[in-house]
Amino acid sequence: MISYVVMYIILGLLLALLASAIRILREYERGVVFTLGRFWKVKGPGLIILIPIVQQMVRVDLRTIVMDVPSQDVISRDNVSVKVNAVVYFRVLDPERAIIQVENYYAATSQLAQTTLRSVLGQHELDEMLAEREKLNENLQRLLDDQTDRWGIKVSNVEIKHVDLDESMIRAIARQAEAERERRAKIIHAEGELQASEKLLQAADVLARNPQALQLRYLQTLTEIATERNSTIVFPLPMDLIKPLMAAAGGSGRGPGEERSA
Numbered sequence: 001m002i003s004y005v006v007m008y009i010i011l012g013l014l015l016a017l018l019a020s021a022i023r024i025l026r027e028y029e030r031g032v033v034f035t036l037g038r039f040w041k042v043k044g045p046g047l048i049i050l051i052p053i054v055q056q057m058v059r060v061d062l063r064t065i066v067m068d069v070p071s072q073d074v075i076s077r078d079n080v081s082v083k084v085n086a087v088v089y090f091r092v093l094d095p096e097r098a099i100i101q102v103e104n105y106y107a108a109t110s111q112l113a114q115t116t117l118r119s120v121l122g123q124h125e126l127d128e129m130l131a132e133r134e135k136l137n138e139n140l141q142r143l144l145d146d147q148t149d150r151w152g153i154k155v156s157n158v159e160i161k162h163v164d165l166d167e168s169m170i171r172a173i174a175r176q177a178e179a180e181r182e183r184r185a186k187i188i189h190a191e192g193e194l195q196a197s198e199k200l201l202q203a204a205d206v207l208a209r210n211p212q213a214l215q216l217r218y219l220q221t222l223t224e225i226a227t228e229r230n231s232t233i234v235f236p237l238p239m240d241l242i243k244p245l246m247a248a249a250g251g252s253g254r255g256p257g258e259e260r261s262a
């Protein structure tokens with residue numbers, strides 16, 4: 001009876017050792033195997049058999065990881081306080097370095113992304129944060145990728161999600177935008193007046209060189225006035241007709257005490 005119990009115990013231990021020796025890794029997983037604490041090799045995917053107690057394995061996921069960077073308080077170069085959060089896309093390229101070179105590659109990448117976000121955005125003004133996000137994203141991605149390369153990690157993309165401002169700053173930006181629109185409107189109006197004055201000057205030169213054109217313009221103006229059903233029509237009289245009449249009237253009229261010439 002005792003021999004059966006011992007046999008069952010031995011059989012159970014063998015099954016436990018066998019279960020601990022077998023590992024199955026998916027296509028996107030790799031196993032970093034250590035033998036007596038020393039690195040041996042990276043294995044997988046598929047069926048992996050380990051020597052119980054002597055060998056240990058650490059699983060590493062090779063898929064792209066989407067990491068949300070918590071909101072960071074950033075003071076821009078023009079002394080504006082904002083809250084900025086971002087998202088980082090990265091993946092493990094070298095499982096050996098990701099496990100050996102850093103204790104926790106996910107936490108290390110997260111902390112590095114936060115400090116880099118504050119450092120980079122602090123060198124730019126608020127207008128650049130709002131208008132040049134593509135440029136800032138590329139700068140952040142390049143810096144993070146350079147620093148995580150020694151951990152066997154590839155940062156493929158960094159996206160700034162939100163730049164949160166307080167209410168007073170939002171109102172100030174709205175006033176600034178309104179003033180900018182008014183300035184542009186005044187400039188456009190002034191440019192229009194300048195162009196109109198230049199065209200009027202050209203038209204005056206043409207009419208001055210061709211009196212007949214001026215007469216045609218008078219007739220066209222009368223036609224436009226007549227079509228508007230006005231009760232009063234102002235008839236423009238050419239100066240060429242008025243000047244001889246004024247000269248004749250001035251020559252015939254004489255003041256008191258003047259003598260007639262013989």
